[in-house]
Amino acid sequence: MSIQLYNTLTRKKEKFEPIEPNKVKMYVCGPTVYNYIHIGNARPAIVFDTVRRYLEFRGYDVQYVSNFTDVDDKLIKAAKELGEDVPTIAERFIEAYFADVSALGCRKADVHPRVTENIDIIIEFIEQLIEKGYAYEVDGDVYYKTRAFAEYGKLSHQSVDELRAGARIEIGEKKKDPLDFALWKAAKEGEIAWDSPWGKGRPGWHIECSAMAHKYLGDTIDIHAGGQDLTFPHHENEIAQSEALTGKTFAKYWMHNGYININNEKMSKSLGNFVLVHDIIQQVDPKVLRFFMLSVHYRHPINYSQELLESTKNGLERLKTSYLNLKHRLASCSNLTDNDGQWLDKINECRNVFITEMDDDFNTANAIAVLFELSKQANLYLLEKNTAEKVISAFIHEFEELLGVLGISLTEDELLDDEVEALIQKRNEARKNRDFALADQIRDELKAKNIILEDTPQGTRWKRG
Numbered sequence: 001m002s003i004q005l006y007n008t009l010t011r012k013k014e015k016f017e018p019i020e021p022n023k024v025k026m027y028v029c030g031p032t033v034y035n036y037i038h039i040g041n042a043r044p045a046i047v048f049d050t051v052r053r054y055l056e057f058r059g060y061d062v063q064y065v066s067n068f069t070d071v072d073d074k075l076i077k078a079a080k081e082l083g084e085d086v087p088t089i090a091e092r093f094i095e096a097y098f099a100d101v102s103a104l105g106c107r108k109a110d111v112h113p114r115v116t117e118n119i120d121i122i123i124e125f126i127e128q129l130i131e132k133g134y135a136y137e138v139d140g141d142v143y144y145k146t147r148a149f150a151e152y153g154k155l156s157h158q159s160v161d162e163l164r165a166g167a168r169i170e171i172g173e174k175k176k177d178p179l180d181f182a183l184w185k186a187a188k189e190g191e192i193a194w195d196s197p198w199g200k201g202r203p204g205w206h207i208e209c210s211a212m213a214h215k216y217l218g219d220t221i222d223i224h225a226g227g228q229d230l231t232f233p234h235h236e237n238e239i240a241q242s243e244a245l246t247g248k249t250f251a252k253y254w255m256h257n258g259y260i261n262i263n264n265e266k267m268s269k270s271l272g273n274f275v276l277v278h279d280i281i282q283q284v285d286p287k288v289l290r291f292f293m294l295s296v297h298y299r300h301p302i303n304y305s306q307e308l309l310e311s312t313k314n315g316l317e318r319l320k321t322s323y324l325n326l327k328h329r330l331a332s333c334s335n336l337t338d339n340d341g342q343w344l345d346k347i348n349e350c351r352n353v354f355i356t357e358m359d360d361d362f363n364t365a366n367a368i369a370v371l372f373e374l375s376k377q378a379n380l381y382l383l384e385k386n387t388a389e390k391v392i393s394a395f396i397h398e399f400e401e402l403l404g405v406l407g408i409s410l411t412e413d414e415l416l417d418d419e420v421e422a423l424i425q426k427r428n429e430a431r432k433n434r435d436f437a438l439a440d441q442i443r444d445e446l447k448a449k450n451i452i453l454e455d456t457p458q459g460t461r462w463k464r465g
């Protein structure tokens with residue numbers, strides 16, 4: 001069995017065969033850090049973090065690089081509007097980005113290179129493109145000559161003529177062909193700039209990824225990824241730059257996630273129809289947001305609504321309840337019975353189906369359906385009169401490992417039975433001391449963790465809701 005993934009370049013599902021056995025070099029285009037990220041921007045972070053986790057689960061050693069665009073037109077505009085400088089704004093939103101995506105369960109990349117820390121290699125890259133006849137300078141700007149790259153359009157499956165018909169030369173641009181794009185932009189008065197052979201200026205957007213992917217991952221990478229809107233022109237241009245430089249394939253597999261929409265329109269900062277991760281995770285458990293995103297196949301669009309998010313919450317709660325009940329049962333297990341082999345087989349079958357689904361172009365939607373089946377089986381098992389530790393532990397292990405592949409941990413905010421007892425004790429004392437505010441606070445705290453208290457004449461009882 002092997003992983004099949006959909007490659008935008010060939011428009012087919014292909015067998016995944018990395019360049020080096022067991023190693024995967026992966027580059028994911030990161031955010032432009034001039035604002036908080038919205039949940040659309042969070043989708044590639046979550047999706048490709050999950051791809052990385054699954055590849056690791058399947059035994060690959062993954063090298064994961066994701067950049068920060070910390071200087072560009074949007075940042076320069078934001079700096080002007082806010083009266084701050086570009087590095088200050090970039091720093092603030094890089095930190096905010098890390099806080100948001102880590103709340104969403106995304107691990108840090110092995111390297112998060114920034115444009116401003118790689119200006120030297122970007123300049124070198126551009127110099128080589130000029131030398132090779134793929135780029136030209138006009139008054140301090142440098143442009144890529146798309147006509148020089150015979151395969152231009154291969155990723156987005158468009159002919160150069162088609163593309164040229166849709167392109168324009170904007171006011172102030174000095175390119176010779178509407179399809180050419182800027183590699184280096186001469187600085188305007190007062191703008192942040194670096195010295196270069198073409199005078200003061202800054203890199204264009206596309207060149208940064210070619211240069212940084214090359215620096216950190218080499219001539220050819222296995223997987224290059226990003227949101228669907230990056231296919232053209234960003235990734236098309238990256239291919240043109242990188243393949244012109246090295247003469248080799250830039251990336252074997254191109255993966256693109258579908259959009260998060262609102263009322264069937266792409267969520268985007270420019271349209272103003274966005275929900276910031278920063279805001280929504282104050283109201284909804286970030287795990288629920290991650291689970292929500294993974295409940296749909298990564299290439300399909302998601303039409304976001306708060307109601308849809310809420311309905312996912314119930315699903316995740318169901319898994320969590322099974323999981324916690326299993327853990328609770330560990331304390332009162334009996335020995336293996338004759339039936340247990342069957343249950344272990346069922347667990348194994350769930351695991352195998354989960355792998356089959358994930359192998360099929362990372363179908364997290366179907367993989368999650370398997371987790372519900374696992375939960376159903378666990379609930380049935382818990383109804384048995386005798387439950388064996390071996391089976392309970394196998395269920396627990398499977399929940400943890402498979403949910404872990406999806407980047408969801410049920411343990412971190414779980415209260416252990418002892419902790420619940422200790423809090424109930426504390427609440428009883430508070431009530432004795434007539435400190436009802438503290439007593440209520442403890443009750444609320446427990447309720448938030450899904451622990452329901454019942455005060456009876458015999459004392460306080462509790463259960464997981």
Ligand SMILES: Nc1ncnc2c1ncn2[C@@H]1O[C@H](COP(=O)(O)OP(=O)(O)OP(=O)(O)O)[C@@H](O)[C@H]1O
Pocket residue numbers: 029030031032033039040041042043044226227228229230257258259260261266267268269270
């Ligand atoms: N609505 C969306 N759904 C899914 N992915 C998105 C959405 N909007 C942006 N992305 C992805 O988010 C990542 C970060 O992109 P970037 O910071 O450049 O934002 P952006 O595309 O400029 O966003 P916006 O369109 O809101 O300005 C990219 O991979 C991009 O494709």
Ligand SMILES: [Zn+2]
Pocket residue numbers: 028029030209234238
């Ligand atoms: Zn990129």
